[in-house]
Ligand code: SF4
């Protein structure tokens with residue numbers, strides 16, 4: 067548990083008139099790896115809450131918000147982005163070593179993000195198409211989540227993360243308790259809101275049954291199917307999901323694409339998409355899927 071006292075004046079030094087203030091608030095650092103910065107922007111979007119947070123936490127390292135840098139160690143680190151370069155691998159170990167609690171924020175940090183699509187492709191080909199001098203790039207052939215490299219104390223899902231969940235994680239840290247973050251599906255949130263079920267009413271595919279709650283069933287509330295940006299829920303039944311998407315008329319290739327979006331690298335979604343590709347390959351070859 068972390069103390070979060072405010073600035074306390076120290077006793078007067080003999081021969082000095084002004085007391086020396088010591089900032090005893092826990093230090094927060096926000097780090098970026100391969101990402102679009104959207105999750106860091108969600109922190110800044112907390113606006114009113116951010117002022118209250120800043121009273122209780124010393125925002126010591128947050129380059130997206132301020133150039134002022136206070137040296138570590140840090141009691142709390144929030145980490146955005148995935149590991150895609152050898153330098154990232156070195157840096158995340160360094161960050162872990164100087165962080166008391168480390169929380170990963172967003173689909174990039176928790177599942178490799180959209181950039182995990184490279185895990186099914188030839189990264190050298192991507193590199194040579196996009197860059198005039200690919201020889202200057204040092205990159206890994208896979209995009210991996212932070213937890214594949216160091217111990218992570220807590221993961222916050224979403225693309226981007228939800229502002230309310232961010233505030234809950236910070237409040238839980240300050241009070242020395244576990245964050246209250248649901249692990250059930252988007253369908254639960256959707257039903258609690260009284261929404262009409264999109265696939266039932268309109269036949270629109272929806273990943274809500276296999277996706278972790280947290281967004282407040284945002285897309286179904288506007289008549290769109292869930293895109294799965296919070297990643298797989300606990301015990302996601304992707305076999306049943308695949309069957310339902312097929313019944314709604316989606317091809318195997320389309321279903322592969324919906325699993326491989328924001329959380330392509332999440333094990334459950336990766337396995338479901340791999341199974342579809344294996345079945346398609348077996349069917350094209352006239353054999354059984356391996
Ligand atoms: S999880 Fe989404 S919003 Fe957050 S950094 Fe990655 S791409 Fe951006």
Ligand code: SF4
Pocket residue numbers: 252253254256257261262263264265266272273274275283286291292
């Ligand atoms: S609209 Fe989607 S998230 Fe909502 S209940 Fe139906 S399947 Fe679940």
